[in-house]
Amino acid sequence: MSKIVRLVEYRRGAPHVHFSRSEMNALLSLYSRRVMRGEWRDYAIDQHDGTARFAVFRSSFERPAFIITKQLKGAPRTASLIPPDVQFTVMAGRETLSQSTSLIEALAVFDRPGLAASLRMGGTS
Incomplete structure (x- = not known):
């Protein structure tokens, strides 16, 4: 049995948001640097x-x-x-570390000296 679907209603769902190729390059570049330092071990992508x-x-x-x-x-x-218009947010646990309309600006939080030590002291995981 076929079901007739009106395209106007079908397209009104939640908008699809994804990382662009350049954004994925920036994310994976940061990830690979942290893996080489032994800080990170795995990642997951969700939409x-x-x-x-x-x-x-x-x-x-x-x-x-x-x-x-x-x-x-x-x-x-x-x-x-x-x-x-998009917004990028970096979070550690429930704590918001950075928000920006640019991914590069949001990821600048990882360049702060002592970020990992302060997060370990705060106990966010």
């Missing part, structure tokens, strides 16, 4: 409810050490030639 997530783990058996998210800011624009 759900209009949010893309890149989570990094110190061990495969733990909660994510950090989660980098990309989500739309405000309502999506109707014109296809105008890129949507």
Whole structure:
């Protein structure tokens, strides 16, 4: 039995948000540097409810050490030639470390000296 689906209703779902190729290059570059230092061991990528997530783990058996998210800011624009406004957030546990409209600016939080030591003292995992 066939089901008739109106495309107008089908397309009204949550907007698909994903990391672009250049954003993935920046994320994987940061990840590889941290793996070489022995700080990170695993990562996961998720896309759900209009949010893309890149989570990094110190061990495969733990909660994510950090989660980098990309989500739309405000309502999506109707014109296809105008890129949507997005916001990047870096979180450690429930603590927001950085927010920006640029991934590079959001990832600058990892360049801060003593970030890992301060997070270990705070006990966020």
